[in-house]
Amino acid sequence: MKNLTIEISGQPSHYDIVFEETLVSLDKSLKAQIKRRNYLVVTDRNIYEKSPFFRLNDFKNHLLVLPPGESEKKWETVVKILDKAFELDLDRQSVFVAISGGVYGDMVGFASAVFMRGVPFIQVPTSLLAMVDSSVGGKTGFDCAQGKNLIGAFHQPEKVLCAADFLKTLPHEELKNGFCEMVKHGIVADEIHFKSLESMPSLTVKTIMPLIRDSIAIKQKIVEQDEKEAGIRGYLNLGHTFGHAIEQLSDFKIPHGQAVAMGCVMAAEFAYKKEISSAELVAVIRAIFEKFEIGVDCEFSQTAIFKAMRHDKKKKDGHIRLILPEAIGRVRYYEMADEL
C-alpha cells in the first residue's frame, strides 16, 4: 500500500503514514525510526496480552503497560507516563511511542507535548479507530470531570506506522467503532467512500482492510488545509457533540465510535428538523450503521443530551456549534441558539 504524507505548517512540517505489511516489518521500521534515541513505549494491558507484536519485541524496561479503557484517559494516567519518562531518564532528544488505540495514543501524544516542553512521538495505531482517525492529525489530550478531551494540545507525531495486522486480535465491537468513524469521513467529505463502506457484504478485517487508506486520505486532506481546526477541520466533529454527551451520560459504557454513530444519526435528524436536509438522508445514515448491527438509538432524553453538551469545546461566542449533514459528502456548521 502506498504511504501517505501529511503536509502541515508547524514543526515537523510534514510526516509520513507508513503502511506496514506485517508486524515483523513494523518492528523493523519502528526500531529504525527510534534509532539510537532513548525512548518510552506505552500500550494497554489488552493489547499487550493479545497482540503477538509484543512477542516479537518486549522493549524490556522501556515498556509501560497500563490498564485499558476510556475511564483511564485522565490526568493521573498522564502523570504515570511522565513519571516513567523521568525514571528512564528521557531528555529532549528522546522519543515517546504509543502502540495503542486512541485512548493511549491521545495521552502519550499529550505527555510528549508537555514533557520538557515537547519531545517527538511515534504513533503505532492498533485499533481501527486509531488507524483511520486518532493517530492522524496531532490532536492529543485527556478527559476530565467536565467533559471529554477538554484538556489537550496539538502535537503532531513524527511518524505513524500503521499495520493492519494488529486488527486480527481486535474484538469485533472495536472494529465497529472504527467503522463508525470511517462512515463519518464518508458523510463529511466523500460519497464514494461512503458507498464503498455501504456495499461491504459484512464487516470483517478482510473487507475493511482495503478501505483504511482511503479513509485516512480523507482526514489527511482536511488536516492539511486546517491543522488547528479554525475552519473545515471542525467538520470531522460530525456526530461528536451529541456523541461526547452520550458517552459521558452512559458513564463511557457506550464506546466512542458507537456514540459517534448515534451522534451522526441525531445530527441528521436535527438537520431534517431544521430543513437543512431530507428524511431520505436520515434513512441512509441510519441504514449503513444498522446494516452492520450498530445500534443508533440511545436511552437518553434530548434534554439530558443537550444539557451534557454545554461543556463541549465546539462553541463559538457561547453557542454550541453543530456539524450537520446536508447530503452524503457535504456538511455545514450550525450554531444552536435557543435549543439549549
Ligand SMILES: NC(=O)c1ccc[n+]([C@@H]2O[C@H](COP(=O)([O-])OP(=O)(O)OC[C@H]3O[C@@H](n4cnc5c(N)ncnc54)[C@H](O)[C@@H]3O)[C@@H](O)[C@H]2O)c1
Ligand atoms: N485525537 C483524535 O483526533 C481522535 C479522533 C478520534 C477519537 N479519538 C479518541 O480515541 C479514543 C477511542 O479510541 P479507540 O476506540 O481506539 O479506544 P481504545 O484505545 O480504548 O481501544 C479500544 C479497545 O480495543 C483494545 N485494543 C486496541 N487495539 C487492540 C488490538 N490490536 N488487539 C486487541 N485489543 C485491542 C483496547 O485495549 C481497548 O480495550 C477516544 O478517547 C477518543 O476520544 C481521538
